[in-house]
Amino acid sequence: MKVVVDLARCQGHARCEDLCPEVFATDAVEGKCVIAQPEFPPELEARVRLAVRNCPEGALRIAKSATGAA
Amino acid sequence: MTLHFQPPAPDHVPPERMVDFDFFAVPPGMADPTEIWHDLVRQGVPSIFYTPRNGGHWVLMDYADIVEAYRDHTVFSTYQTPVPPIEPFPVVQPQGVDPPEHNVFRRLLAPLFTPIAVRGMVDELQRRAAGLIDRFAARGQCDFIADFAARYPTGTFLHLFGLPEERLDEFLALASTFFRSTAPAERADNITQIYAVLDALFREKQASPGTDIASTIVLARDANGQPHDWTDILNCGFLLFVAGLDTVTNTLAYIWRYLATTPDARRYFRDRLDDPDAFLRGIEELMRINAVSSLFRRVTHDCEFRGVQLRRNDRVVLPNTIANRDQRVFENPQAIDLDRAVNVHVTFGVGPHRCIGSHLAKREVMVSMQEWLRRIPDFELDPAQPPGAAFGGSVMGFDSLWLRWPPR
Ligand code: HEM
Ligand code: SF4
Numbered sequence: 001m002k003v004v005v006d007l008a009r010c011q012g013h014a015r016c017e018d019l020c021p022e023v024f025a026t027d028a029v030e031g032k033c034v035i036a037q038p039e040f041p042p043e044l045e046a047r048v049r050l051a052v053r054n055c056p057e058g059a060l061r062i063a064k065s066a067t068g069a070a
Numbered sequence: 071m072t073l074h075f076q077p078p079a080p081d082h083v084p085p086e087r088m089v090d091f092d093f094f095a096v097p098p099g100m101a102d103p104t105e106i107w108h109d110l111v112r113q114g115v116p117s118i119f120y121t122p123r124n125g126g127h128w129v130l131m132d133y134a135d136i137v138e139a140y141r142d143h144t145v146f147s148t149y150q151t152p153v154p155p156i157e158p159f160p161v162v163q164p165q166g167v168d169p170p171e172h173n174v175f176r177r178l179l180a181p182l183f184t185p186i187a188v189r190g191m192v193d194e195l196q197r198r199a200a201g202l203i204d205r206f207a208a209r210g211q212c213d214f215i216a217d218f219a220a221r222y223p224t225g226t227f228l229h230l231f232g233l234p235e236e237r238l239d240e241f242l243a244l245a246s247t248f249f250r251s252t253a254p255a256e257r258a259d260n261i262t263q264i265y266a267v268l269d270a271l272f273r274e275k276q277a278s279p280g281t282d283i284a285s286t287i288v289l290a291r292d293a294n295g296q297p298h299d300w301t302d303i304l305n306c307g308f309l310l311f312v313a314g315l316d317t318v319t320n321t322l323a324y325i326w327r328y329l330a331t332t333p334d335a336r337r338y339f340r341d342r343l344d345d346p347d348a349f350l351r352g353i354e355e356l357m358r359i360n361a362v363s364s365l366f367r368r369v370t371h372d373c374e375f376r377g378v379q380l381r382r383n384d385r386v387v388l389p390n391t392i393a394n395r396d397q398r399v400f401e402n403p404q405a406i407d408l409d410r411a412v413n414v415h416v417t418f419g420v421g422p423h424r425c426i427g428s429h430l431a432k433r434e435v436m437v438s439m440q441e442w443l444r445r446i447p448d449f450e451l452d453p454a455q456p457p458g459a460a461f462g463g464s465v466m467g468f469d470s471l472w473l474r475w476p477p478r
Contacts, residue, residue, distance in 0.1 A: 011424040014185045018350055030177070031184035031429070056414045057421075 002063050003040060003048050005033045009059035016051040016060060023048055033059065082379045083120040091115075092123040093364065093387065096460045103466040104361070104391040111392070118378050125154035127366075127385035133396035133416070135376060136388045139367055141421035143168040145375065146367035146386060148423060153366050153385045153464075163306035165313070169422050174298075175306050178290050179426050182283050188429040191230075195433060198225055199441040207445045210477030211452060213470050214326050215319065220246070223318035223434060227311065231271065232282030240267075249316045249465070268307040272300075283310070314427045317363055318434055320467030323458075324360035325435065328406070330451050330473055338408050340443050346436075352408040353436055358415035359406050361390035363465050365419060390416050391466075449475035 003023060005016075012031035016024035022044055025034045040048050052060040079088055091110065096103045110131070117131045130136050139146040147168050152159050161167060164175035181187065202221055206212040224241050228234070233241075244267070247260040272288045279285035287306055292298055329336050342348040369384040380386075394415045395403040401412075418425035425431070451457075455472035 011421060012180075012184070013418070013420075013424060014429060015354075017185060018347070018354075026185050028181060028184055028186045030180045031186075050411060053412045054414060056416065 001040065001045065002038050003035060003052065004038065004061050004063050005035055006059045006061070007032055009057045011057050013056050015054045015056065019051040019054055020044060020047040024051060079120065079122055080126065080381065082381050087116050087119050087378065089115050089119040089121050090123065091121040091129070094124065094462045096462045100460055101457055101468065103460040103462045103468070106462055107389050107392050108395070118376060125385065127153050127387050128380070129387045129389065131389075131392050133393040133399045136390070136393040137416065137420055139386060139388055140416070140419055140423070143422065145370055145373060147370045148367060151366035151368045151385065153387060155385065160305050160308060162309040163302050165309055165423055172422060174292065175302065176422070176426070178287065179306070182286060183426045183430055185429045188433050191430070192433065192437065194229060195226065195437045196441060198222065198229070199438050203441055203445050208478045211472070211474045214473050215323050215458070215469065215471050218438070219319045219322040219326070222322070222438060223315045226434065227314060230282060231284045232275065232280045233271065245311070245315050248312065250469070264308060264311060265304055268304050268311070272303055272307065314431070316465045318431055320362040320465055321357070321360055321431070322435060322438060323467055323471050324362065325356050326473065327451070327471055328356070330449055333448070335408065336443065336448060339439055340447055343440055343443060349436060350432070351410070353432060353439070354413050354415070355406060355408050355410045356435070357417045357432065358394045358413055361394050361415065361417040362467060364389040364391070366464065446475050449473050
């Protein structure tokens with residue numbers, strides 16, 4: 001599975017980074033979301049989903065990965 | 071009793087949406103000023119209502135509407151918004167400017183307050199918190215607000231702006247008059263003084279720049295390679311001064327009052343001193359429940375919002391404490407659940423003006439709690455002292471918080 005961010009919505013709350021730093025970070029210029037590991041391993045799924053639900057801007061979304069393996 | 075002249079309701083407001091509500095007025099004996107807002111919910115006021123007080127303004131009461139107002143600057147502008155109205159009001163940078171112009175100062179400040187930048191401030195924040203607490207820890211008693219919560223963010227401001235520590239008392243006095251005075255002449259004089267101090271500061275940094283934030287602002291160049299307008303520079307300094315002091319002070323005050331009266335919460339955080347993830351989750355919940363600020367917007371043009379007729383220049387108040395306890399968004403919203411899993415609170419706003427200082431503010435709260443609980447693991451309200459007087463307005467709080475603990 002894959003997580004994607006809509007940077008037009010992201011306002012840099014960094015809740016994603018707080019909840020799952022293995023997958024999310026924030027940049028040094030605007031403080032917006034950087035997805036370090038878009039195709040995350042299954043053991044992180046629960047925490048990635050938690051990060052998605054905690055984004056106050058609704059900027060994160062889980063998508064089927066390019067390989068279709070989801 | 072003072073008699074206030076209240077303007078009549080504007081004729082576009084239907085009578086069923088009129089509510090007589092003054093968000094500055096806290097009834098005597100009420101310890102928690104956010105209750106003036108939650109009382110409105112208990113009274114069953116309409117989710118969008120108009121009050122003739124404070125010059126007349128709308129209030130939005132639903133999380134979804136408050137979030138929409140934060141996001142849609144084409145209807146809800148941040149330009150010239152004070153309630154009650156003060157015109158002209160300084161066009162503070164970047165908060166008082168709508169996108170896309172907003173982006174100029176937003177981009178200038180953003181790198182200085184990212185999570186990465188704030189991680190670089192942690193040692194300094196720890197040193198400052200520890201230094202303040204060590205001054206009274208052995209005494210077994212303090213007024214948390216005068217001795218810590220007011221000094222800490224103000225000292226941090228001095229540090230970030232490259233100002234010497236000796237000026238702390240001067241800045242504390244300026245901030246205290248700014249936030250608490252209601253005398254018009256004193257207020258006008260105070261704002262003149264703050265601008266004079268900022269003017270001298272920025273000139274000094276222009277002549278001999280350092281690595282501080284004031285230097286960064288004064289040295290920045292616009293898209294054409296020119297320095298920013300001097301008025302904008304002053305208005306940006308002014309916003310940083312007013313945005314990051316009283317908000318932090320009152321948030322800390324609320325949190326410490328809760329900790330003083332809740333042994334389980336003290337234990338929760340003491341047990342997690344070395345587990346930053348869990349510590350942070352608990353703080354996020356304390357930020358949700360202790361949303362001290364309400365924000366203002368101004369309607370840009372006559373239009374309908376959720377079936378309600380708004381008129382150009384109508385003022386709108388967005389109470390974060392109400393959004394954060396909306397039962398359609400938060401499970402069991404009145405309960406403090408330090409392990410709350412989903413917490414999309416709007417204490418720092420959302421949308422383009424999302425608080426640029428939110429990571430710094432949360433770090434200030436976190437570091438204060440860590441340093442405090444390591445030195446003063448248990449404490450309570452001092453029964454020998456009167457409770458602080460509560461105040462409403464755009465930043466709510468109370469003016470003293472006496473605590474005691476076993477002296478060492
Ligand atoms: C607990 C403490 C704080 C709270 C509750 C808070 C709350 C807020 C809120 C709700 C906004 C949105 C304003 C709007 O939409 O009109 C905001 C904006 C802002 N805050 Fe904070 N704030 C806090 C601390 C700080 C600190 C420490 C700083 C200092 C760096 C700061 C600097 C700013 C700035 C510069 C803006 C304007 C951002 C923009 O317009 O783009 N705040 N704050
Ligand atoms: S929580 Fe949402 S808005 Fe905040 S940085 Fe992450 S994606 Fe962006």
